[in-house]
Amino acid sequence: xxxxxxxxxxxxxxxxxxxILRCVPISxxxxxxxxxxxxxxxxxxLVSFYNNEISEKSEIFDDQFSVERPDGSNFTxxxxxxxLEDSAMYFCAxxxxxxxxxxxxxxxxxxxxxx
Amino acid sequence: xxxxxxxxxxxxxxxxxxxxxxxxxxxSVPPYLFWYVQYPNQGLQLLLKYTTGATLVKGINGFEAEFxxxxxxxHLTKPSAHMSDAAEYFCxxxxxxxxxxxxxxxxxxxxxxxxx
Numbered sequence: 001x002x003x004x005x006x007x008x009x010x011x012x013x014x015x016x017x018x019x020i021l022r023c024v025p026i027s028x029x030x031x032x033x034x035x036x037x038x039x040x041x042x043x044x045x046l047v048s049f050y051n052n053e054i055s056e057k058s059e060i061f062d063d064q065f066s067v068e069r070p071d072g073s074n075f076t077x078x079x080x081x082x083x084l085e086d087s088a089m090y091f092c093a094x095x096x097x098x099x100x101x102x103x104x105x106x107x108x109x110x111x112x113x114x115x
Numbered sequence: 116x117x118x119x120x121x122x123x124x125x126x127x128x129x130x131x132x133x134x135x136x137x138x139x140x141x142x143s144v145p146p147y148l149f150w151y152v153q154y155p156n157q158g159l160q161l162l163l164k165y166t167t168g169a170t171l172v173k174g175i176n177g178f179e180a181e182f183x184x185x186x187x188x189x190h191l192t193k194p195s196a197h198m199s200d201a202a203e204y205f206c207x208x209x210x211x212x213x214x215x216x217x218x219x220x221x222x223x224x225x226x227x228x229x230x231x
């Protein structure tokens with residue numbers, strides 16, 4: 001089965017630093033997502049992206065966050081100035097059509113630790 | 116707004132025993148319901164989903180779930196646990212139509228341990 005790949009698997013950064021989390025979605029998919037899971041809490045939606053623009057974002061996704069598909073294959077999540085509370089597992093996902101009943105394909109996640 | 120509640124953050128069963136992982140949802144419109152599984156160091160994988168039609172849905176690895184509208188539940192079961200079933204299981208809901216959201220709403224997850 002095709003896979004979504006995420007790099008790095010672990011990222012440690014200092015508070016206030018910028019981080020970029022990278023994802024390679026499945027090649028023929030058109031919809032891209034970021035979710036995160038703070039330890040012990042729910043997996044939370046951050047943002048969805050289609051046709052080179054954000055289609056939906058949560059209240060978590062404030063001005064410190066941005067997403068980009070810079071080269072037609074990678075899909076990145078940037079956190080401009082990290083806070084301690086940004087420490088979480090970040091999951092990238094993609095889907096073919098974006099309809100509500102379709103399967104999302106998830107990557108294995110990037111564990112972000114902000115010190 | 117949609118939401119999902121998973122009862123039991125940790126469930127432990129013996130190998131060969133019944134697995135029952137509970138999920139209740141809240142949705143003002145007909146939901147699409149999903150179970151995802153996360154094995155160690157892997158991404159979330161779809162186990163099964165309910166969209167429309169038959170309320171008992173079968174998934175991979177012998178798992179099944181039944182959509183019960185009257186109980187707003189979508190519990191996951193497997194008749195006989197295997198050691199390889201040890202993983203974290205997430206229930207999720209998604210909707211379409213007016214007020215549709217593009218996002219999956221997840222529960223907090225249930226970590227399943229299988230004892231030999």
